[in-house]
Amino acid sequence: MLKVRNLSKSFRGFVVLRNINFEIERGEVVGIYGPNGSGKSTLLKCIAGLEKPDCGKIILEDRNITGLKTWEVVEAGVVYAFQIPKPFKSLSFLENVAIPLMRFYGKDEALKLARDILSKFDLADLADRRAEKLSQGETKLLEILRAYATHPHVMLLDEPFASLDMENALRLKEKLKIMKEESQSMIITTHRRKIISDLAVRFYKLEGGVLGAEG
Amino acid sequence: MKRFFEVAVVIIIALASYFAGSFYKWLFSLMAIYALITISWNFMKTIGRLSMGHALLFGLPAYVSAIAYQYSFELSLYLYPLTVVLSGILFFIFSKITGRTAFVFLTLIASITLWVLAPKIVVEKDGTLIGGEVGFDFFNASSDHIFFLSLISLVVIYVLASWILSSRFGYFMRAVGDDETASKAVGINVDRVKFTAIVCSSIFSGIAGLLYALDFGHVSYEVFSVEISIFPFVASLLSGGSPFLSVISSFFLVFLKRSLNSIYPGLMDVFYALVLVFSPKIGGLVYVKGKKLIEKL
Numbered sequence: 076m077l078k079v080r081n082l083s084k085s086f087r088g089f090v091v092l093r094n095i096n097f098e099i100e101r102g103e104v105v106g107i108y109g110p111n112g113s114g115k116s117t118l119l120k121c122i123a124g125l126e127k128p129d130c131g132k133i134i135l136e137d138r139n140i141t142g143l144k145t146w147e148v149v150e151a152g153v154v155y156a157f158q159i160p161k162p163f164k165s166l167s168f169l170e171n172v173a174i175p176l177m178r179f180y181g182k183d184e185a186l187k188l189a190r191d192i193l194s195k196f197d198l199a200d201l202a203d204r205r206a207e208k209l210s211q212g213e214t215k216l217l218e219i220l221r222a223y224a225t226h227p228h229v230m231l232l233d234e235p236f237a238s239l240d241m242e243n244a245l246r247l248k249e250k251l252k253i254m255k256e257e258s259q260s261m262i263i264t265t266h267r268r269k270i271i272s273d274l275a276v277r278f279y280k281l282e283g284g285v286l287g288a289e290g
Numbered sequence: 291m292k293r294f295f296e297v298a299v300v301i302i303i304a305l306a307s308y309f310a311g312s313f314y315k316w317l318f319s320l321m322a323i324y325a326l327i328t329i330s331w332n333f334m335k336t337i338g339r340l341s342m343g344h345a346l347l348f349g350l351p352a353y354v355s356a357i358a359y360q361y362s363f364e365l366s367l368y369l370y371p372l373t374v375v376l377s378g379i380l381f382f383i384f385s386k387i388t389g390r391t392a393f394v395f396l397t398l399i400a401s402i403t404l405w406v407l408a409p410k411i412v413v414e415k416d417g418t419l420i421g422g423e424v425g426f427d428f429f430n431a432s433s434d435h436i437f438f439l440s441l442i443s444l445v446v447i448y449v450l451a452s453w454i455l456s457s458r459f460g461y462f463m464r465a466v467g468d469d470e471t472a473s474k475a476v477g478i479n480v481d482r483v484k485f486t487a488i489v490c491s492s493i494f495s496g497i498a499g500l501l502y503a504l505d506f507g508h509v510s511y512e513v514f515s516v517e518i519s520i521f522p523f524v525a526s527l528l529s530g531g532s533p534f535l536s537v538i539s540s541f542f543l544v545f546l547k548r549s550l551n552s553i554y555p556g557l558m559d560v561f562y563a564l565v566l567v568f569s570p571k572i573g574g575l576v577y578v579k580g581k582k583l584i585e586k587l
Contacts, residue, residue: 123475149477161472163465174465175476182458221476 076101076260077122077153077229082131084114084121091117093284095131099229102258106275108268113281115264116158119231122262123155124148135228149175152228158237160218162206169193169202171217175224192224196250212243216250223254230254230261236270244270293452296534297445303541304441315437317548319505322440323498324521325540329444329451330494331522332536336455337487338467339385342519343397346404347495349513350377352502353408356426356509360415363429370500378492382485401519408511423511430507440501444537447494452533454490463487517562524565 077099084092091114099105107115120126122133124145133141140151154175163171173182173189180188193199198220201213209217215235222230235251236244251274254261263271268278280287307318331344341347351373358366384396412421420426431439454460462483465473473480503509522536525543529535550557 125471125475144479145474146477146479149475154477155475157472157475161469161475163468163472165464165468166461170461174461174478177458177461178477182461185458225477 076136077262078132078134079118079122080132080134082118082121082128082133084117084126084128091284092121092128095286097279097286097288099260099262101228101260103277104255104261104263104271104275106268106271106278107262107264107281107286108266108278109264109281110266114284115266115281116233118281118286119155119233119262119264122148123153123231125155149227150178153231154222154225154227154229155231156218156222156233156235158234160214162209162214162217162221164205164207167203167205168198168209168213168217171206172220172224175221179225189224192220196220196253212239212246215239215243215247219247219250223259226257226259228260230259232261232263234264234266236265236267248274293449296537297449299534300445300448300537301441304437308437312433316433316505317544319433319436319440319501321541321544322444323501323505324525324544325444325537326447326498326501327495327518328522328525328536328540329447329533330491330498332526332531332533333451333455333494334381334488334491335526336460336463336467337484338390338470339381339484339488340390340394340523341381341397341491342394342523343399343401344495344522345514345516345518346397346401347374347377347381347492348499348502348518349401349509350404350499351496352428352499352509353404353426353513355500356428356503357411357413357421359428360413360420360426366429370496374492374496375489377496378485378489381492382488385484385488386481398516398519401514402516405511405514405516408514425508425510425512428503428507428509431504436501436505439504443497443501447497448533448537451490451494455533459483459486517559520562520566524562527565527569 079095079097082092082095083090095118107118109115117126121128124143124147127142131141132139135151135153138151140148140153143151163174166174169186169189172192173185176185176188190199190202193202198216201209206214206217219232219235222232235247239247251261255274263275265271304318307314327344327348330347331341334341351370354373355366355370358369381397384393388396409423412419455463462473462478465476465478466480466483470480499513502513521543525540526536529539546561547558550561
């Protein structure tokens with residue numbers, strides 16, 4: 076479904092990604108792991124349109140989405156969740172989740188659908204809490220639910236477990252399992268492979284900008 | 291219901307001014323015009339852009355129309371909406387090429403530039419040079435017309451702005467105001483939202499500028515004064531960010547300006563300076579303590 080072909084990216088002459096090739100099929104969860112600074116976030120940002128690759132192609136269901144603006148990539152069905160969550164602080168948890176839905180539905184309908192999503196993930200009690208008053212773990216959940224809300228073709232989750240304690244990491248993992256059961260395709264980056272070992276069907280190791288396949 | 295109550299309060303103030311005599315009737319028109327600038331400023335603030343050059347959006351369409359009016363009424367009618375949109379596009383370009391902090395200064399510099407340049411603009415009419423520091427004569431409306439036009443404009447624009455802000459587009463505006471990158475990541479076309487919001491803000495200010503020109507029947511370089519740019523910031527600061535209270539605080543500030551300047555000319559400028567110097571303190575007091583008080587109530 077999503078294919079990355081010969082993708083390279085450098086910043087001021089420093090090569091961050093070198094000739095990256097990989098793909099993900101519908102309903103798959105793929106893990107990309109590697110040490111800090113190995114280029115994991117840059118790879119996902121290139122796919123999401125937040126960074127422009129120097130060369131290479133990103134193909135989503137036979138459509139070349141390379142170089143599209145971020146919102147166009149999202150419209151195509153690829154949504155990125157930030158490593159450091161970026162909630163809309165003036166809005167509530169519910170409104171944050173409803174925002175992406177508002178691209179397709181009216182305000183009231185979007186809010187209703189967002190409420191349904193929160194109920195499905197047992198987060199209804201957070202609905203009216205303003206994003207600026209959420210804990211770190213709750214903010215992470217918000218970031219991921221916001222990406223999930225429109226059921227995109229592929230979710231790009233950048234280090235979703237980073238800086239979470241065990242309790243919150245497990246709580247988040249539970250939610251990701253529910254999404255996996257719904258055949259939601261995801262690319263998850265992490266520097267701790269173990270934590271997503273039972274989520275991902277395939278792993279790639281990214282080191283020094285080079286991606287190697289592994290199981 | 292809440293909106294109905296807010297509009298009712300504005301209409302009551304207007305009627306009280308109307309029956310209090312011609313001075314208060316005129317003062318209300320001025321209050322409404324300044325309140326429109328504040329609404330326009332708040333609207334732009336929602337997308338995270340603080341303008342310190344709203345005098346440009348306020349004054350430029352009226353100024354250009356006044357120059358055109360020297361030649362023909364029709365020309366002034368065509369140029370007014372064109373300048374409103376062009377002023378909005380200029381601010382949109384500013385928002386594209388600058389970050390949030392630089393936008394504040396760039397808009398301020400742009401409006402000050404006009405304030406400096408406008409007195410140097412002279413045009414020839416019937417063999418004589420007009421304009422310069424004196425400015426240009428404009429169509430003069432009667433005080434009753436201005437009163438009702440100002441009141442209707444204020445009510446319509448306030449309701450319209452409130453409706454937009456609570457709509458789906460308003461949510462996008464708030465999202466863009468909170469975080470532009472995150473907005474892009476959820477699929478919002480940030481440029482489209484910013485452009486629409488800034489042009490709307492320009493229209494609101496442009497209407498205020500036109501009413502101001504009609505009220506005085508004259509437009510001079512004073513429409514670009516720094517005071518007009520600072521005014522909505524101060525009004526918004528004193529209101530704690532509430533749209534309705536910012537309208538009321540605009541009323542209060544215009545009233546205060548008349549009172550202070552009648553005691554000693556320029557005293558209001560001292561007030562503005564003090565508010566700006568102590569704005570972090572006032573902001574903290576109004577926002578934090580004000581919010582707590584409202585929560586308690």
